[in-house]
Amino acid sequence: MEKRVADLWVTEYQTKNMRLGLRIKEVLCNKDTPYQHLLVVDTLEYGKVMLLDGAIQITEKDEFTYHEMMAHILMCSHPNPRRVLVVGGGDGGTVREVVKHPSLEKVYLVDIDEEVINASRRYFPSVSCELDNEKVEIKPMDAIQFIKERKDFFDIVIVDSTDPVDFAEGLFKRDFYSDVFHALRQDGMMIAQTESPFAEADIVKDAYNEMSKVFPIVKMCWGAMPTYPTGMWTYTIGSKGPDPAKPLRDVPAKTKYYSRSLHEASFVLPGFVVQLLKGEEGK
Amino acid sequence: MEKRVADLWVTEYQTKNMRLGLRIKEVLCNKDTPYQHLLVVDTLEYGKVMLLDGAIQITEKDEFTYHEMMAHILMCSHPNPRRVLVVGGGDGGTVREVVKHPSLEKVYLVDIDEEVINASRRYFPSVSCELDNEKVEIKPMDAIQFIKERKDFFDIVIVDSTDPVDFAEGLFKRDFYSDVFHALRQDGMMIAQTESPFAEADIVKDAYNEMSKVFPIVKMCWGAMPTYPTGMWTYTIGSKGPDPAKPLRDVPAKTKYYSRSLHEASFVLPGFVVQLLKGEEGK
Known part of the structure:
Protein backbone atom coordinates (compact mmCIF):
# COMPACT_ATOMS: atom_id res chain seq x y z
CA MET A 1 0.00 0.00 0.00
CA GLU A 2 1.30 3.41 -0.98
CA LYS A 3 2.34 5.62 1.88
CA ARG A 4 -0.34 8.19 2.69
CA VAL A 5 0.75 11.80 3.07
CA ALA A 6 -1.06 14.95 4.12
CA ASP A 7 -2.36 16.92 1.14
CA LEU A 8 -0.67 20.17 2.12
CA TRP A 9 -0.03 22.94 -0.40
CA VAL A 10 1.21 26.51 -0.61
CA THR A 11 -0.32 28.66 -3.33
CA GLU A 12 0.96 31.86 -4.89
CA TYR A 13 -1.63 34.03 -6.58
CA GLN A 14 0.71 35.14 -9.38
CA THR A 15 -2.03 37.39 -10.67
CA LYS A 16 -5.66 37.67 -9.63
CA ASN A 17 -6.47 35.00 -12.21
CA MET A 18 -3.51 32.63 -12.10
CA ARG A 19 -2.02 30.66 -9.22
CA LEU A 20 0.87 28.25 -8.75
CA GLY A 21 0.54 25.54 -6.12
CA LEU A 22 3.40 23.55 -4.61
CA ARG A 23 2.93 20.49 -2.41
CA ILE A 24 4.75 20.97 0.87
CA LYS A 25 6.26 18.68 3.44
CA GLU A 26 6.60 21.23 6.16
CA VAL A 27 6.19 24.88 7.15
CA LEU A 28 9.52 26.05 8.52
CA CYS A 29 8.89 29.73 9.24
CA ASN A 30 5.63 31.69 9.14
CA LYS A 31 5.67 35.20 10.59
CA ASP A 32 5.14 38.89 10.07
CA THR A 33 8.33 40.95 9.98
CA PRO A 34 8.13 44.74 10.46
CA TYR A 35 7.91 45.01 6.65
CA GLN A 36 6.17 41.96 5.18
CA HIS A 37 4.95 38.44 5.70
CA LEU A 38 7.73 35.86 5.63
CA LEU A 39 7.03 32.21 4.85
CA VAL A 40 9.56 29.41 4.41
CA VAL A 41 8.26 26.01 3.35
CA ASP A 42 9.83 22.74 2.28
CA THR A 43 8.30 21.61 -1.02
CA LEU A 44 8.59 18.35 -2.93
CA GLU A 45 9.06 19.95 -6.35
CA TYR A 46 11.50 22.79 -5.63
CA GLY A 47 13.06 22.06 -2.23
CA LYS A 48 12.89 24.86 0.30
CA VAL A 49 11.03 27.98 -0.85
CA MET A 50 10.87 31.51 0.61
CA LEU A 51 7.77 33.66 0.04
CA LEU A 52 7.40 37.34 0.94
CA ASP A 53 3.84 38.66 1.14
CA GLY A 54 2.75 35.46 -0.59
CA ALA A 55 5.10 35.79 -3.58
CA ILE A 56 7.84 33.23 -4.21
CA GLN A 57 11.29 34.86 -3.89
CA ILE A 58 13.65 31.90 -4.08
CA THR A 59 13.52 28.13 -4.32
CA GLU A 60 16.52 25.88 -3.78
CA LYS A 61 16.04 24.24 -7.17
CA ASP A 62 15.79 27.20 -9.55
CA MET B 1 -19.29 47.67 -4.85
CA GLU B 2 -17.08 45.40 -6.90
CA LYS B 3 -18.90 42.99 -9.15
CA ARG B 4 -19.06 39.53 -7.58
CA VAL B 5 -18.04 36.59 -9.73
CA ALA B 6 -18.07 32.85 -9.17
CA ASP B 7 -14.72 31.55 -7.91
CA LEU B 8 -14.31 28.99 -10.67
CA TRP B 9 -10.90 27.52 -11.55
CA VAL B 10 -9.30 24.87 -13.72
CA THR B 11 -6.16 23.24 -12.34
CA GLU B 12 -3.44 21.33 -14.16
CA TYR B 13 -1.36 18.99 -12.03
CA GLN B 14 1.87 19.69 -13.92
CA THR B 15 3.60 17.11 -11.78
CA LYS B 16 2.36 15.25 -8.72
CA ASN B 17 3.72 18.10 -6.60
CA MET B 18 3.07 21.23 -8.68
CA ARG B 19 -0.14 22.64 -10.09
CA LEU B 20 -1.16 25.65 -12.15
CA GLY B 21 -4.60 27.14 -11.60
CA LEU B 22 -6.41 29.47 -13.99
CA ARG B 23 -9.60 31.35 -13.12
CA ILE B 24 -12.29 30.59 -15.66
CA LYS B 25 -15.33 32.41 -16.94
CA GLU B 26 -16.92 29.44 -18.62
CA VAL B 27 -16.57 25.78 -19.56
CA LEU B 28 -17.08 25.52 -23.31
CA CYS B 29 -16.52 21.82 -23.97
CA ASN B 30 -16.07 18.97 -21.51
CA LYS B 31 -16.15 15.45 -22.93
CA ASP B 32 -14.41 12.14 -23.45
CA THR B 33 -13.27 11.50 -27.01
CA PRO B 34 -12.36 7.93 -28.07
CA TYR B 35 -8.75 8.75 -27.08
CA GLN B 36 -8.65 11.25 -24.25
CA HIS B 37 -10.54 13.77 -22.17
CA LEU B 38 -11.10 17.07 -23.96
CA LEU B 39 -11.75 20.28 -22.03
CA VAL B 40 -12.07 23.79 -23.45
CA VAL B 41 -12.42 26.65 -20.97
CA ASP B 42 -12.45 30.42 -21.22
CA THR B 43 -9.94 31.86 -18.73
CA LEU B 44 -9.30 35.42 -17.60
CA GLU B 45 -5.50 35.19 -17.77
CA TYR B 46 -4.90 33.34 -21.05
CA GLY B 47 -8.15 33.53 -23.02
CA LYS B 48 -9.53 30.23 -24.27
CA VAL B 49 -7.55 27.16 -23.21
CA MET B 50 -7.65 23.54 -24.44
CA LEU B 51 -6.67 20.70 -22.10
CA LEU B 52 -6.24 17.04 -23.05
CA ASP B 53 -6.32 14.54 -20.20
CA GLY B 54 -5.97 17.50 -17.85
CA ALA B 55 -2.83 18.95 -19.47
CA ILE B 56 -2.88 22.38 -21.10
CA GLN B 57 -2.24 22.08 -24.86
CA ILE B 58 -2.87 25.59 -26.12
CA THR B 59 -4.01 28.95 -24.82
CA GLU B 60 -5.01 31.85 -27.04
CA LYS B 61 -2.50 34.14 -25.36
CA ASP B 62 0.74 32.16 -25.51
Missing part, protein backbone atom coordinates in the same frame (compact mmCIF):
# COMPACT_ATOMS: atom_id res chain seq x y z
CA GLU A 63 17.26 30.26 -7.77
CA PHE A 64 20.50 29.89 -9.73
CA THR A 65 19.01 31.05 -13.03
CA TYR A 66 17.86 34.36 -11.58
CA HIS A 67 20.89 35.07 -9.38
CA GLU A 68 23.41 34.24 -12.11
CA MET A 69 21.67 36.57 -14.55
CA MET A 70 21.41 39.37 -11.98
CA ALA A 71 25.10 39.18 -11.11
CA HIS A 72 27.07 38.06 -14.14
CA ILE A 73 25.49 40.11 -16.93
CA LEU A 74 27.05 43.26 -15.49
CA MET A 75 30.04 41.75 -13.66
CA CYS A 76 31.15 40.30 -17.03
CA SER A 77 30.45 43.36 -19.20
CA HIS A 78 31.79 46.15 -16.95
CA PRO A 79 35.46 46.90 -17.72
CA ASN A 80 36.56 46.68 -14.07
CA PRO A 81 33.82 46.12 -11.48
CA ARG A 82 35.22 46.89 -8.03
CA ARG A 83 32.44 48.43 -5.93
CA VAL A 84 28.97 46.87 -6.19
CA LEU A 85 25.63 47.59 -4.54
CA VAL A 86 22.88 44.99 -4.25
CA VAL A 87 19.49 46.54 -3.44
CA GLY A 88 17.18 44.02 -1.79
CA GLY A 89 18.45 40.49 -2.33
CA GLY A 90 18.59 39.77 1.40
CA ASP A 91 18.69 36.03 0.68
CA GLY A 92 22.29 36.50 -0.47
CA GLY A 93 22.02 34.68 -3.79
CA THR A 94 23.11 37.64 -5.91
CA VAL A 95 25.98 38.39 -3.50
CA ARG A 96 27.11 34.74 -3.76
CA GLU A 97 27.49 35.20 -7.52
CA VAL A 98 29.06 38.69 -7.35
CA VAL A 99 31.92 37.54 -5.10
CA LYS A 100 33.01 35.02 -7.75
CA HIS A 101 34.68 37.92 -9.57
CA PRO A 102 38.23 38.70 -8.40
CA SER A 103 38.08 42.38 -9.42
CA LEU A 104 35.51 42.93 -6.66
CA GLU A 105 36.68 45.01 -3.71
CA LYS A 106 33.41 45.48 -1.85
CA VAL A 107 29.76 44.54 -2.28
CA TYR A 108 27.13 46.35 -0.19
CA LEU A 109 23.94 44.42 0.49
CA VAL A 110 21.18 46.87 1.40
CA ASP A 111 17.93 45.11 2.32
CA ILE A 112 15.30 46.89 4.36
CA ASP A 113 14.26 43.66 6.10
CA GLU A 114 16.91 42.03 8.28
CA GLU A 115 14.62 39.09 8.98
CA VAL A 116 14.91 38.00 5.34
CA ILE A 117 18.68 37.86 5.76
CA ASN A 118 18.33 35.89 8.98
CA ALA A 119 15.87 33.43 7.46
CA SER A 120 18.17 32.83 4.51
CA ARG A 121 21.13 32.20 6.82
CA ARG A 122 19.06 29.67 8.73
CA TYR A 123 17.14 27.85 5.99
CA PHE A 124 19.08 28.46 2.76
CA PRO A 125 22.78 27.85 3.47
CA SER A 126 23.45 27.19 -0.24
CA VAL A 127 22.13 30.67 -1.04
CA SER A 128 23.40 32.72 1.92
CA CYS A 129 26.81 31.03 1.99
CA GLU A 130 28.84 34.13 1.06
CA LEU A 131 27.14 36.65 3.36
CA ASP A 132 30.09 36.45 5.76
CA ASN A 133 32.65 36.91 2.99
CA GLU A 134 35.01 39.73 3.99
CA LYS A 135 34.14 41.67 0.83
CA VAL A 136 30.44 41.81 1.82
CA GLU A 137 29.03 44.65 3.90
CA ILE A 138 25.41 44.23 5.00
CA LYS A 139 23.25 47.31 5.62
CA PRO A 140 19.72 46.58 6.83
CA MET A 141 18.12 49.86 5.75
CA ASP A 142 16.07 51.60 3.06
CA ALA A 143 18.09 51.43 -0.17
CA ILE A 144 16.48 54.59 -1.52
CA GLN A 145 17.98 56.55 1.38
CA PHE A 146 21.33 54.71 1.20
CA ILE A 147 21.82 55.51 -2.46
CA LYS A 148 20.86 59.18 -2.17
CA GLU A 149 23.81 59.67 0.17
CA ARG A 150 26.41 58.34 -2.27
CA LYS A 151 27.61 60.07 -5.42
CA ASP A 152 30.09 58.75 -8.00
CA PHE A 153 30.67 55.73 -5.81
CA PHE A 154 29.57 52.38 -7.34
CA ASP A 155 30.59 50.56 -10.51
CA ILE A 156 27.49 48.40 -10.54
CA VAL A 157 24.08 48.62 -8.88
CA ILE A 158 21.90 45.48 -8.88
CA VAL A 159 18.24 46.01 -8.00
CA ASP A 160 17.20 42.60 -6.66
CA SER A 161 13.83 43.78 -5.41
CA THR A 162 10.42 42.33 -4.74
CA ASP A 163 7.55 43.19 -7.08
CA PRO A 164 6.76 46.91 -7.44
CA VAL A 165 4.15 47.16 -4.71
CA ASP A 166 4.26 48.80 -1.29
CA PHE A 167 7.78 49.80 -0.15
CA ALA A 168 9.40 48.37 -3.30
CA GLU A 169 7.28 50.50 -5.64
CA GLY A 170 9.78 53.38 -5.56
CA LEU A 171 12.49 51.08 -6.93
CA PHE A 172 10.76 51.09 -10.34
CA LYS A 173 10.55 54.90 -10.67
CA ARG A 174 12.53 57.48 -12.61
CA ASP A 175 13.56 59.32 -9.42
CA PHE A 176 15.22 56.19 -8.09
CA TYR A 177 16.95 55.47 -11.41
CA SER A 178 18.21 59.05 -11.34
CA ASP A 179 19.63 58.57 -7.83
CA VAL A 180 21.30 55.38 -9.03
CA PHE A 181 22.75 57.22 -12.02
CA HIS A 182 24.39 59.78 -9.75
CA ALA A 183 25.64 57.11 -7.36
CA LEU A 184 27.42 55.36 -10.23
CA ARG A 185 30.98 56.13 -11.28
CA GLN A 186 32.11 56.60 -14.86
CA ASP A 187 31.34 53.43 -16.86
CA GLY A 188 28.77 52.52 -14.20
CA MET A 189 25.81 50.27 -14.94
CA MET A 190 22.63 49.18 -13.19
CA ILE A 191 20.46 46.10 -13.67
CA ALA A 192 16.95 45.56 -12.31
CA GLN A 193 14.62 42.58 -12.35
CA THR A 194 11.64 43.84 -14.34
CA GLU A 195 8.99 41.09 -14.28
CA SER A 196 7.39 39.03 -17.06
CA PRO A 197 6.23 40.44 -20.40
CA PHE A 198 3.37 37.91 -20.44
CA ALA A 199 1.97 38.63 -16.99
CA GLU A 200 3.04 42.24 -16.41
CA ALA A 201 3.61 43.89 -19.78
CA ASP A 202 3.03 47.38 -18.37
CA ILE A 203 5.72 47.00 -15.71
CA VAL A 204 8.24 45.73 -18.27
CA LYS A 205 7.50 48.64 -20.58
CA ASP A 206 7.39 51.31 -17.86
CA ALA A 207 10.67 50.21 -16.27
CA TYR A 208 12.36 50.33 -19.68
CA ASN A 209 10.90 53.74 -20.51
CA GLU A 210 11.66 55.26 -17.10
CA MET A 211 15.24 54.03 -17.22
CA SER A 212 15.60 55.38 -20.75
CA LYS A 213 14.86 58.88 -19.46
CA VAL A 214 17.91 58.68 -17.19
CA PHE A 215 20.58 56.49 -18.83
CA PRO A 216 22.10 57.05 -22.30
CA ILE A 217 22.16 53.29 -22.95
CA VAL A 218 19.29 51.00 -21.92
CA LYS A 219 19.01 47.34 -22.92
CA MET A 220 16.89 44.39 -21.86
CA CYS A 221 17.75 40.71 -21.60
CA TRP A 222 15.70 37.72 -20.46
CA GLY A 223 15.94 34.23 -19.08
CA ALA A 224 14.06 31.25 -17.72
CA MET A 225 12.87 31.42 -14.10
CA PRO A 226 10.34 28.63 -13.46
CA THR A 227 8.82 29.77 -10.16
CA TYR A 228 8.27 33.38 -11.18
CA PRO A 229 5.00 34.07 -13.03
CA THR A 230 5.05 32.62 -16.60
CA GLY A 231 8.66 31.42 -16.21
CA MET A 232 10.01 34.11 -18.56
CA TRP A 233 11.82 36.89 -16.74
CA THR A 234 13.24 40.21 -17.94
CA TYR A 235 16.21 42.20 -16.69
CA THR A 236 16.61 45.86 -17.65
CA ILE A 237 20.01 47.51 -17.74
CA GLY A 238 20.99 51.16 -17.72
CA SER A 239 24.58 51.99 -18.64
CA LYS A 240 26.73 55.13 -18.60
CA GLY A 241 28.92 53.72 -21.35
CA PRO A 242 29.82 50.02 -21.57
CA ASP A 243 27.67 47.74 -23.73
CA PRO A 244 25.99 45.29 -21.32
CA ALA A 245 25.29 42.87 -24.19
CA LYS A 246 29.01 42.32 -24.80
CA PRO A 247 30.72 40.10 -22.23
CA LEU A 248 34.39 40.95 -21.72
CA ARG A 249 35.31 37.88 -19.69
CA ASP A 250 34.07 34.52 -18.37
CA VAL A 251 32.97 33.87 -14.80
CA PRO A 252 36.07 32.41 -13.12
CA ALA A 253 34.00 29.85 -11.18
CA LYS A 254 31.30 27.27 -11.78
CA THR A 255 27.90 28.45 -13.00
CA LYS A 256 24.78 26.41 -13.75
CA TYR A 257 22.85 28.76 -16.04
CA TYR A 258 25.09 31.60 -17.21
CA SER A 259 27.78 31.31 -19.87
CA ARG A 260 29.41 33.83 -22.16
CA SER A 261 27.38 32.63 -25.12
CA LEU A 262 24.16 32.61 -23.10
CA HIS A 263 24.95 36.19 -22.05
CA GLU A 264 24.91 37.29 -25.68
CA ALA A 265 21.87 35.16 -26.54
CA SER A 266 19.84 36.56 -23.63
CA PHE A 267 19.75 39.99 -25.31
CA VAL A 268 17.89 38.62 -28.32
CA LEU A 269 14.31 39.44 -27.37
CA PRO A 270 11.24 37.65 -28.75
CA GLY A 271 9.39 39.75 -31.30
CA PHE A 272 6.46 40.63 -29.07
CA VAL A 273 8.82 42.03 -26.43
CA VAL A 274 10.60 44.17 -29.03
CA GLN A 275 7.19 45.48 -30.10
CA LEU A 276 6.18 46.09 -26.48
CA LEU A 277 9.27 48.24 -25.86
CA LYS A 278 8.65 50.17 -29.07
CA GLY A 279 5.08 50.82 -27.91
CA GLU A 280 3.74 49.04 -30.96
CA GLU A 281 2.13 46.01 -29.37
CA GLY A 282 -1.13 45.03 -30.99
CA LYS A 283 -0.31 46.87 -34.21
CA GLU B 63 0.35 29.45 -28.19
CA PHE B 64 2.36 31.52 -30.65
CA THR B 65 5.69 30.95 -28.90
CA TYR B 66 5.40 27.18 -29.15
CA HIS B 67 3.94 26.98 -32.65
CA GLU B 68 6.42 29.43 -34.13
CA MET B 69 9.34 27.48 -32.70
CA MET B 70 7.93 24.14 -33.85
CA ALA B 71 7.42 25.36 -37.42
CA HIS B 72 10.05 27.97 -38.24
CA ILE B 73 13.20 26.43 -36.77
CA LEU B 74 13.14 23.76 -39.49
CA MET B 75 11.23 25.63 -42.20
CA CYS B 76 13.95 28.31 -42.07
CA SER B 77 16.98 26.00 -41.85
CA HIS B 78 16.03 23.35 -44.44
CA PRO B 79 17.39 24.22 -47.91
CA ASN B 80 14.04 23.71 -49.67
CA PRO B 81 11.15 22.46 -47.52
CA ARG B 82 8.37 21.26 -49.78
CA ARG B 83 6.68 18.27 -48.14
CA VAL B 84 6.00 18.49 -44.40
CA LEU B 85 4.38 16.16 -41.88
CA VAL B 86 2.89 17.39 -38.61
CA VAL B 87 2.35 14.56 -36.11
CA GLY B 88 -0.33 15.46 -33.57
CA GLY B 89 -0.94 19.20 -33.57
CA GLY B 90 -4.64 18.79 -34.28
CA ASP B 91 -5.30 22.34 -33.10
CA GLY B 92 -3.69 23.55 -36.33
CA GLY B 93 -1.28 26.06 -34.81
CA THR B 94 1.84 24.47 -36.25
CA VAL B 95 0.18 24.11 -39.66
CA ARG B 96 -0.77 27.82 -39.56
CA GLU B 97 2.93 28.67 -39.23
CA VAL B 98 4.17 26.10 -41.78
CA VAL B 99 1.95 27.46 -44.57
CA LYS B 100 3.64 30.87 -44.24
CA HIS B 101 6.54 29.45 -46.27
CA PRO B 102 6.09 29.69 -50.06
CA SER B 103 8.35 26.69 -50.81
CA LEU B 104 5.71 24.45 -49.19
CA GLU B 105 3.84 22.14 -51.55
CA LYS B 106 1.93 20.00 -49.06
CA VAL B 107 1.63 19.65 -45.29
CA TYR B 108 0.06 16.49 -43.86
CA LEU B 109 -1.60 16.86 -40.46
CA VAL B 110 -1.86 13.43 -38.84
CA ASP B 111 -3.66 13.55 -35.50
CA ILE B 112 -5.20 10.42 -34.03
CA ASP B 113 -8.08 12.39 -32.48
CA GLU B 114 -10.40 14.12 -34.94
CA GLU B 115 -12.34 15.68 -32.05
CA VAL B 116 -9.32 17.85 -31.20
CA ILE B 117 -9.37 19.18 -34.75
CA ASN B 118 -13.10 19.84 -34.56
CA ALA B 119 -12.81 21.59 -31.19
CA SER B 120 -10.05 23.83 -32.50
CA ARG B 121 -12.13 24.75 -35.56
CA ARG B 122 -15.01 25.67 -33.30
CA TYR B 123 -13.31 27.42 -30.36
CA PHE B 124 -9.90 28.53 -31.64
CA PRO B 125 -10.38 30.19 -35.03
CA SER B 126 -7.11 32.13 -34.66
CA VAL B 127 -5.25 28.82 -34.30
CA SER B 128 -7.14 26.58 -36.76
CA CYS B 129 -7.45 29.28 -39.43
CA GLU B 130 -5.28 27.53 -42.04
CA LEU B 131 -6.70 24.02 -41.72
CA ASP B 132 -8.68 24.53 -44.93
CA ASN B 133 -5.69 25.85 -46.84
CA GLU B 134 -5.38 23.92 -50.10
CA LYS B 135 -1.85 22.83 -49.18
CA VAL B 136 -3.10 21.08 -46.01
CA GLU B 137 -4.15 17.44 -46.00
CA ILE B 138 -5.70 16.20 -42.76
CA LYS B 139 -5.40 12.51 -41.81
CA PRO B 140 -7.15 11.54 -38.58
CA MET B 141 -5.15 8.38 -37.86
CA ASP B 142 -2.24 6.93 -35.89
CA ALA B 143 0.90 8.76 -36.99
CA ILE B 144 3.13 5.80 -36.15
CA GLN B 145 1.28 3.73 -38.78
CA PHE B 146 1.14 6.61 -41.28
CA ILE B 147 4.87 7.17 -41.17
CA LYS B 148 5.81 3.50 -41.45
CA GLU B 149 4.13 3.43 -44.86
CA ARG B 150 6.18 6.27 -46.31
CA LYS B 151 9.85 6.13 -47.27
CA ASP B 152 12.04 8.93 -48.63
CA PHE B 153 8.98 11.17 -48.73
CA PHE B 154 9.09 14.18 -46.37
CA ASP B 155 11.49 17.09 -46.07
CA ILE B 156 10.43 17.90 -42.52
CA VAL B 157 8.60 16.00 -39.79
CA ILE B 158 7.27 18.00 -36.83
CA VAL B 159 6.25 15.95 -33.79
CA ASP B 160 3.70 18.19 -32.08
CA SER B 161 2.61 15.57 -29.59
CA THR B 162 1.10 15.42 -26.13
CA ASP B 163 3.30 14.33 -23.21
CA PRO B 164 4.87 10.85 -23.52
CA VAL B 165 2.14 8.88 -21.77
CA ASP B 166 -0.43 6.44 -23.12
CA PHE B 167 -0.77 6.49 -26.95
CA ALA B 168 1.81 9.29 -27.31
CA GLU B 169 4.54 7.33 -25.50
CA GLY B 170 5.73 5.67 -28.70
CA LEU B 171 6.49 9.08 -30.20
CA PHE B 172 9.48 9.47 -27.87
CA LYS B 173 11.11 6.11 -28.74
CA ARG B 174 14.03 5.13 -30.93
CA ASP B 175 11.84 2.93 -33.16
CA PHE B 176 9.67 5.89 -34.03
CA TYR B 177 12.67 8.14 -34.69
CA SER B 178 14.00 5.41 -36.95
CA ASP B 179 10.73 5.29 -38.91
CA VAL B 180 10.87 9.08 -39.21
CA PHE B 181 14.45 8.85 -40.47
CA HIS B 182 13.43 6.49 -43.25
CA ALA B 183 10.39 8.60 -44.12
CA LEU B 184 12.62 11.65 -44.62
CA ARG B 185 14.22 12.54 -47.92
CA GLN B 186 17.83 13.60 -48.34
CA ASP B 187 18.50 16.72 -46.23
CA GLY B 188 15.42 15.80 -44.16
CA MET B 189 15.01 16.95 -40.58
CA MET B 190 12.66 16.27 -37.68
CA ILE B 191 11.80 18.36 -34.63
CA ALA B 192 9.98 17.19 -31.50
CA GLN B 193 8.72 18.98 -28.43
CA THR B 194 10.70 17.41 -25.61
CA GLU B 195 9.38 18.87 -22.33
CA SER B 196 11.07 20.95 -19.62
CA PRO B 197 14.57 20.28 -18.24
CA PHE B 198 13.41 21.51 -14.81
CA ALA B 199 10.30 19.34 -14.48
CA GLU B 200 11.16 16.36 -16.69
CA ALA B 201 14.94 16.12 -16.97
CA ASP B 202 14.80 12.40 -17.81
CA ILE B 203 12.48 12.90 -20.77
CA VAL B 204 14.68 15.69 -22.15
CA LYS B 205 17.77 13.54 -21.85
CA ASP B 206 16.19 10.34 -23.13
CA ALA B 207 14.67 12.00 -26.19
CA TYR B 208 18.05 13.52 -27.05
CA ASN B 209 19.88 10.23 -26.54
CA GLU B 210 17.34 8.14 -28.45
CA MET B 211 17.36 10.54 -31.39
CA SER B 212 21.18 10.53 -31.35
CA LYS B 213 21.13 6.78 -32.02
CA VAL B 214 19.28 7.39 -35.28
CA PHE B 215 20.29 10.77 -36.72
CA PRO B 216 23.86 11.86 -37.55
CA ILE B 217 23.14 15.40 -36.33
CA VAL B 218 21.08 16.09 -33.20
CA LYS B 219 20.68 19.52 -31.62
CA MET B 220 18.44 21.06 -29.00
CA CYS B 221 16.97 24.53 -28.75
CA TRP B 222 14.63 26.09 -26.19
CA GLY B 223 12.12 28.85 -25.69
CA ALA B 224 9.60 30.41 -23.33
CA MET B 225 6.19 28.74 -23.06
CA PRO B 226 4.33 30.12 -20.02
CA THR B 227 1.53 27.59 -19.68
CA TYR B 228 3.71 24.49 -20.02
CA PRO B 229 5.33 23.27 -16.79
CA THR B 230 8.14 25.64 -15.61
CA GLY B 231 7.71 27.88 -18.69
CA MET B 232 10.98 26.68 -20.25
CA TRP B 233 10.46 24.33 -23.17
CA THR B 234 12.91 22.27 -25.21
CA TYR B 235 12.77 21.19 -28.84
CA THR B 236 15.00 18.39 -30.11
CA ILE B 237 16.03 18.17 -33.74
CA GLY B 238 17.41 15.29 -35.77
CA SER B 239 18.93 16.11 -39.15
CA LYS B 240 20.23 14.09 -42.08
CA GLY B 241 22.53 16.95 -43.09
CA PRO B 242 21.48 20.61 -42.77
CA ASP B 243 22.47 22.49 -39.61
CA PRO B 244 19.19 23.35 -37.85
CA ALA B 245 20.92 26.10 -35.83
CA LYS B 246 21.66 28.09 -39.00
CA PRO B 247 18.67 29.90 -40.46
CA LEU B 248 18.88 30.31 -44.24
CA ARG B 249 15.98 32.74 -44.62
CA ASP B 250 13.45 34.87 -42.74
CA VAL B 251 9.79 33.97 -42.31
CA PRO B 252 8.02 35.87 -45.13
CA ALA B 253 5.10 36.82 -42.86
CA LYS B 254 4.46 38.31 -39.45
CA THR B 255 5.65 36.41 -36.38
CA LYS B 256 5.28 37.33 -32.70
CA TYR B 257 8.05 35.25 -31.11
CA TYR B 258 10.41 33.90 -33.79
CA SER B 259 13.04 35.91 -35.61
CA ARG B 260 16.23 34.94 -37.40
CA SER B 261 18.35 36.18 -34.50
CA LEU B 262 16.13 34.43 -31.94
CA HIS B 263 16.51 31.23 -33.98
CA GLU B 264 20.27 31.33 -33.48
CA ALA B 265 20.01 32.39 -29.82
CA SER B 266 17.58 29.55 -29.00
CA PHE B 267 20.35 26.99 -29.58
CA VAL B 268 22.47 28.46 -26.78
CA LEU B 269 21.51 26.16 -23.91
CA PRO B 270 21.84 27.05 -20.22
CA GLY B 271 24.78 25.30 -18.58
CA PHE B 272 22.72 22.81 -16.61
CA VAL B 273 21.00 21.61 -19.80
CA VAL B 274 24.36 21.15 -21.53
CA GLN B 275 25.47 19.07 -18.52
CA LEU B 276 22.22 17.09 -18.57
CA LEU B 277 22.71 16.12 -22.21
CA LYS B 278 26.33 15.14 -21.53
CA GLY B 279 25.09 12.94 -18.66
CA GLU B 280 27.16 14.96 -16.21
CA GLU B 281 24.46 16.59 -14.13
CA GLY B 282 25.31 16.79 -10.45
CA LYS B 283 29.02 16.39 -11.12
